[in-house]
Amino acid sequence: MSVRSGLSDKSGNAPVRARDASQAEQIIDTGQWLAALAHHAAILTHVDGELTVVRTNKTFAEAFPLATPQDSQGKKVSGEWAKKVMRFITSKRDVESFELRRDGSLGPEYFLCMIGNLPCASDGAPQYLFTAVDCTRERSVEKSLRRELLSDGLTALPNRAGFGEEIDDRICHSTWPENAQFGIIAIDLARFSRVNESLGPMAGDELLITVAKRFKSCLRQGDVLARIGGNDFAIFARLNNGLSDALQIVQRINDALSAPIRLSGLQIRVDCAIGCAISAGLDEDPDDVIRKAQAAVKIAKRSGKVEIYRNGVLKEAQRRFTLESKLRDALAQGGLTLAFQPLIHLQTGEITGFEALARWHDPELGHVSPVEFIAVAEESGLIAPLGRWATYEATQTLSRWDAKFGGPLPVGVNVNLSPIHMARDDVASMFEEALRYSGVEGKRLTAEITESAIVADPDKARKLLFALKDLQMPIAMDDFGTGYSNLASLHSLPIDILKIDRSFVFSMLEDRDKAVIVRTILSLAESLGLHVTAEGIETQELALELQRMGCWQGQGYYFARPMNEADAFDYWRARWNFETV
Incomplete structure (x- = not known):
């Protein structure tokens, strides 16, 4: 068919x-x-x-x-x-x-x-x-999913995205008086991670729920509370009386946390850091105000006080973020270099060694001060890879100098150790590897540590210092006189050198009190059998006075500024026959 x-x-x-x-x-x-x-x-x-x-x-x-x-x-x-x-x-x-x-x-x-x-x-x-x-x-399904997307599942508060939408809704659909302002109060719970570590995540969740309930009791009509991070909360507040309204809310927050919280049979007191930012007007972007409040709370964590955002703080935070990102790239791509400042024997003029100093020149940012990028590295956790790079590069530099000279140079290199690096890394293993890879003897690599590193964790510092002595490494205490050292620690720890901070040396000829401090440190070191290095020598008069006082070693612009690897080698070779101070 x-x-x-x-x-x-x-x-x-x-x-x-x-x-x-x-x-x-x-x-x-x-x-x-x-x-x-x-x-x-x-x-x-x-x-x-x-x-x-x-x-x-x-x-x-x-x-x-x-x-x-x-x-x-x-x-x-x-x-x-x-x-x-x-x-x-x-x-x-x-x-x-x-x-x-x-x-x-x-x-x-x-x-x-x-x-x-x-x-x-x-x-x-x-x-x-x-x-x-x-x-x-x-x-209905979409609305439910959106509600889940914009809210915190633990506390049922708005999350970071939901907080922004709630603020937009309040600004657009509320009646505001002329010249009205709003404020963002950022709250960071202190030591929250310790609760998780000690009592477990369930106790941490219970703590967050309890704290959220207490914060809710601090709100006025129209205020919005949100959980914008793990242990971070924020409050949007309508300010009819400017800063005074915000400070009243802050006081209520502190009052709400004054009573301890019972968790797992324990009474726990919760402290927090509080930062506040106030808008210039209703037309200001709420996201900018939130970032300003977060910048203020970061400062509050260090100061221990309520911080109000000041102009420029956000720019500083943005610059730190930019520096962190670019520093990470520079470490990965070999964008940093070492500069070497000579250490001079004040009695003979002999170059006894060099201090290795990290330097960074970014194509866009230009020269970045070590004070700035080292602080960023410590804050971001990049200090460990930065310290490792500096140590390996310093020992490899010594190895290259030896190869150029035809044998081991009679000089060493000092490298600085950050307290945060010491706390987060296996520093002894790092030094051992650096010496082994380069073939340099341990006695030519000096570790410079600060007094604060010892005070922060005395037991860990003691173990580390004795491990470095097993590698035959000399140990110098940097910036001596500015920290909290005591005679007991100097006597019991294997320290070889005290470095007098430049703040005492620089003006000791004009300031009698500083000259007395320098003389006292020299006397103390002699009694303990320690060598002393004076930093910040910028004139011949200073060098001669320290020589007369019996100081062993000095460094400063009078002798030379930090220089690159090739120039440092040439500087040493030119002074090989020694010169007088």
Whole structure:
């Protein structure tokens, strides 16, 4: 049987072809077309400025009963959806879609509506096909997901994204007086990680929930509390009286945390760092104010006081972030160099060694001060890779100098150790590897540590220093006189050299008290059998006075500024026969 005959009706009637579409219009009634549509559908007409529903399907009648005609005369319609249909008619477009929201018996209802042109009726009246798809369930799911996306699952507070939306909503939909301001109060819970480590994450979660409840009690009407980080909270506050309103909220926060919190049978007192930023006006970007508050709370963590954002703090924070990013790249790509400042034997003029100093010149930032980028490295955790790079590079420099000289040079190199590096890294292993890779003897590599490194963790410092002595390394205490050393630590620790801080040396000729301090340190060192290095020697008079006082070694601009590897080698070779001070 052929396909054509298979498609024919047994009664002999041929199927309707595309060219016979006019026959379909006569065979199928308009009501049948509407009934075939699964979603809400209606035919509208627009005559004499009035919009009328002339025909609908059953689903439309159920969803829009007030717009459904009860007879053939049609029914005039009004409301929000009718206004949108009228806008479509006046626009002269062929088709348009829009979303309709209305209040239903079970809450908001949402419909995706579409309106399009139909051929004119027999009386010439323009006709339109209106369809509506119920998307209430999809919107409900979307709303639920959005709520989860914008809120913190633990405390049910807005998260960082939700906080921004809540602020925008308050600013846009609230009545504000002239010259109104808003403030952001950032709160960082202190020692939260210790609770997690000691009592477990469940106790940490319980602590956050309890703290969030207490913070809620500090809010006024219109304020917004959010959890914007692990142990970070923030409050959006409307300020009718400027800073005084913000400080009142801060006082309520401190009062709310004054009572201890019971966790796992323990009474825990929660401290926090608080930073505050106040907007210049309602047109200021809330995200900028939040960043300012976070910059202020960072300072508060160091100062232990409530900090109010000051102009320039955010720029400083942004610069630190830029420095951190570029420093990370510089460490990975070999963008740092070492400079070497000579150490001079004050009695003979002999160069006894060099202090290795990190230097950084960025193509965009230019020369970056070591004071600045080392502080950023300590804050960001980059101090360990920076310290390792400096140590390996210093020992490799000694190895290259030996190869150029044809044997071991009678000089060593001093490298500085950050207290944070000592706390976070296996420093003894680092020095052992650096010496082994370079083939340099340990006695030519001096570790310079600060007094604060010893005070921070005396037991760990003691173990480290004795491990370095096992490598035959000399140990120098840097910036002596500015920290908290005591005679007991100097006597019990394997320290070989005291470095007098330049703040005492630089002006000792004019300041009698500083000269007394220098003389006292020299006497103390002699009693303990230690060598002394004086920093900051910038004139011959200073060098001669320190020589007369019996100081062993000195460094400073009088002798030479820090120089690169090649210049440092040439400097040593030029003074090889020794010179007098």
